[in-house]
Amino acid sequence: xxxxxxxxxxxxxxxxxxxxxxxxxxxxxxxxxxxxxxxxxxxxxxxxxxxxxxxxxxxxxxxxxxxxxxxxxxxxxxxxxxxxxxxxxxxxxxxxxxxxxxxxxxxxxxxxxxxxxxxxxxxxxxxxxxxxxxxxxxxxxxxxxxxxxxxxxxxxxxxxxxxxxxxxxxxxxxxxxxxxxxxxxxxxxxxxxxxxxxxxxxxxxxxxxxxxxxxxxxxxxxxxxxxxxxxxxxxxxxxxxxxxxxxxxxxxxxxxxxxxxxxxxxxxxxxxxxxxxxxxxxxxxxxxxxxxxxxxxxxxxxxxxxxxxxxxxxxxxxxxxxxxxxxxxxxxxxxxxxxxxxxxxxxxxxxxxxxxxxxxxxxxxxxxxxxxxxxxxxxxxxxxxxxxxxxxxxxxxxxxxxxxxxxxxxxxxxxxxxxxxxxxxxxxxxxxxxxxxxxxxxxxxxxxxxxxxxxxxxxxxxxxxxxxxxxx
Numbered sequence: 001x002x003x004x005x006x007x008x009x010x011x012x013x014x015x016x017x018x019x020x021x022x023x024x025x026x027x028x029x030x031x032x033x034x035x036x037x038x039x040x041x042x043x044x045x046x047x048x049x050x051x052x053x054x055x056x057x058x059x060x061x062x063x064x065x066x067x068x069x070x071x072x073x074x075x076x077x078x079x080x081x082x083x084x085x086x087x088x089x090x091x092x093x094x095x096x097x098x099x100x101x102x103x104x105x106x107x108x109x110x111x112x113x114x115x116x117x118x119x120x121x122x123x124x125x126x127x128x129x130x131x132x133x134x135x136x137x138x139x140x141x142x143x144x145x146x147x148x149x150x151x152x153x154x155x156x157x158x159x160x161x162x163x164x165x166x167x168x169x170x171x172x173x174x175x176x177x178x179x180x181x182x183x184x185x186x187x188x189x190x191x192x193x194x195x196x197x198x199x200x201x202x203x204x205x206x207x208x209x210x211x212x213x214x215x216x217x218x219x220x221x222x223x224x225x226x227x228x229x230x231x232x233x234x235x236x237x238x239x240x241x242x243x244x245x246x247x248x249x250x251x252x253x254x255x256x257x258x259x260x261x262x263x264x265x266x267x268x269x270x271x272x273x274x275x276x277x278x279x280x281x282x283x284x285x286x287x288x289x290x291x292x293x294x295x296x297x298x299x300x301x302x303x304x305x306x307x308x309x310x311x312x313x314x315x316x317x318x319x320x321x322x323x324x325x326x327x328x329x330x331x332x333x334x335x336x337x338x339x340x341x342x343x344x345x346x347x348x349x350x351x352x353x354x355x356x357x358x359x360x361x362x363x364x365x366x367x368x369x370x371x372x373x374x375x376x377x378x379x380x381x382x383x384x385x386x387x388x389x390x391x392x393x394x395x396x397x398x399x400x401x402x403x404x405x406x407x408x409x410x411x412x413x414x415x416x417x418x419x420x421x422x423x424x425x426x427x428x429x430x431x432x433x434x435x436x437x438x439x440x441x442x443x444x445x446x447x448x449x450x451x452x453x454x455x456x457x458x459x460x461x462x463x464x465x466x467x468x469x470x471x472x
Contacts, residue, residue, distance in 0.1 A: 020044045021128075022063035024054045024080070025094070026072055029393055030119075033357055034067070037121045050074045058084065065090040065128065070106075078106055085110035092127060094119060107228070116223060155203045158348050159341035160449075163333035167201060170330050175208040178299070187280065189325045190303040192332030195382030198303040199263055201332060205301065206259040214258030217298075219251050222264035230272060231288055240289025252285050255298040265325065266306035266317060273318045280324050300325075335377040335384065340442050343453045345381060346372050349388040350400075362392055367402040369435045369454065375407050433468040436461075445472040 021038055025031040026049045038045045046061045048054040051074050058066070066089055068077045077093065084091055093106040093114045106114060113127055157168065178185050188205065190198045199218065206216045224232055231241070235250030252260060262268075268276065279285050280300060284293040302325050311317035335342065350362060364372065377383055391404040435454070443449035451461035465471070 020061060020063045021046075021065045021067060022054065022057055022061055023047045023067045024049075024051075024072065024077060025067070025069045026050065027069075029357075034119075034121065034124070037125070041125055051077070051080060054080055055083075058087070058089070063089060065092065067124075068093050068106075068111075070095045078109065081106055081109040081111060116220075155200065155207050156348075157197075157200060157204045158345050159338060160344065160452075161333075161338045161340040163338055164341060167330060167332070170328075171201070171205050171208055174205060174328060175210075178209040178211070185299045186327040187300040187302065187325050188328045188330065189308075190301065190330045190332060192303075192305065193334050193380055194305045195380035196332035196334055197381045198305075198332055199261070200381075201330065202259070202261045202263075202301045202303060206261075206299070209259075209299070211258055211299065215255055216259045216261065217251050217255040218261045218263060220263045222267040229269070230275075233272070234275065234285055235287040237287050237289035240287070247287070250285065250287065252279060252296060252298070253287075253294060255296070257297055259299045259301060260296075262300070262302040264304060265302040266304040266308055266311060270316075270318065273321050277318065277321045277324060280321075335380045339373070340453070342373055342377075342384075343369070343439070345384055346388055347454075349385050350392055353389045353392040357393065359392060360398065362395060362398055362400050365399050365401050366435050368400050368405055370438070371402045371405055371407050373435075373438055433470070436464055436468060436470060440470070440472060447472065 019042075021043050023031055023034055023038075023045060025034070025047065028049070031047050031049075035045045035047050046057050046063070048057050050072055054066075054068075057063075066080075066084055068080065068084075068091055070077045070093060081091060091106070091111040093111045095114060095116060115124065115127060157164065157171075159165075174186075174188060188202075190201055192198055202218075203216060206212060219233065221229075231248075231250065233250050233252055235248050235253055238247045262276075279296060283296045285296050286293045306317075308317050308322045308326070312319040312322045335345075346364070350364070353359065354361060372384075379386075387405060387407065391400050391406070395401075395404045436450070439450040439453045440447070442453060447461055447465070448458050451458045454461070456464075
């Protein structure tokens with residue numbers, strides 16, 4: 001989650017009991033970052049890239065915990081579970097985003113937890129911490145609060161476009177409403193295409209309100225396994241089902257006094273929508289296997305890329321739940337409608353990746369800058385974050401080229417003055433001039449603003465303008 005990286009990355013997290021961790025992961029760059037962070041936190045750590053190496057290291061290293069990737073060069077990580085569990089090793093599995101079938105099977109075979117990629121290193125440490133402690137209510141709530149405090153430190157909403165200014169104004173108004181009364185806060189529904197930053201807006205809203213020091217609990221309704229979703233949301237009492245060896249609060253209960261963020265709410269099964277509606281209307285939750293209801297005092301924020309109104313008309317989403325959610329609606333704009341923010345975001349993600357992985361400073365080449373501005377970004381901010389991060393991680397030179405970005409060829413330059421560069425033979429000087437003109441056009445000839453768009457100083461902007469004979 002690069003847009004939510006906080007200064008806490010370099011802060012040590014106090015972990016207890018377990019000292020030796022084996023990471024089984026074939027993505028070398030990611031593995032190096034994990035090993036480095038675990039060692040900094042005081043763990044002895046080894047890394048295996050295959051099932052074969054993992055088996056050898058378990059015998060030699062005798063780890064207390066294994067972080068196990070599911071997809072490995074010589075097979076599926078799930079094949080290791082029975083023999084590792086038999087050795088009383090705690091297993092946390094790691095699986096690709098949206099592919100949780102293996103994770104569900106791993107839990108059934110004895111894994112203690114699972115994480116979806118991409119994985120945030122601070123969340124990983126807190127998952128380890130949670131699973132090193134006894135599973136009582138207070139521990140789970142403390143874990144949730146600590147994890148979400150880290151996730152929300154210094155969360156930023158990047159953008160100067162009119163669309164993003166409107167979003168900020170709405171957030172300010174909602175925050176003002178929350179400060180007026182201790183009554184139940186109105187629900188907020190955030191809509192928009194996939195990747196537009198709905199989760200970032202939810203966190204920013206939470207951080208802007210009076211309860212910002214309380215937990216922020218993110219529930220991804222699209223990726224929760226069908227077999228686990230009810231107990232994950234509502235919690236359970238001891239003995240409520242097979243393997244329910246202790247009482248456990250659900251994610252709804254863990255959001256007490258804070259914010260419950262229901263991401264991709266349109267994917268929630270119809271059967272659970274009625275139970276969720278009851279929570280929203282009565283602000284009470286009942287764990288599986290319990291006859292007792294517990295009060296819920298939390299702000300409810302939901303997000304979706306679906307048309308819930310149409311889904312309710314088609315019977316695929318409860319209309320009463322839709323109207324209960326649709327009290328305050330915020331529409332997130334696609335990145336293609338935020339041209340003024342494109343370079344601000346690109347430079348932000350570049351800097352955050354450099355900081356996170358302790359990499360040297362990079363710059364975008366002129367042709368890379370033009371490619372970033374021209375590309376339509378169908379995957380929106382999320383696509384940009386991954387593409388920029390990948391380019392920074394894989395680039396071995398101080399300048400990130402258009403080739404490093406790996407974007408599809410656009411085939412034309414932006415309309416307006418920037419089209420002055422030759423389309424067929426784009427020289428370095430021509431590309432730089434086109435980039436400067438494009439930024440000035442977006443900034444309406446405000447030199448300081450154009451410099452911010454390009455991520456350079458005003459003095460550098462002036463120097464390059466003089467170099468190319470550009471006057472405003």
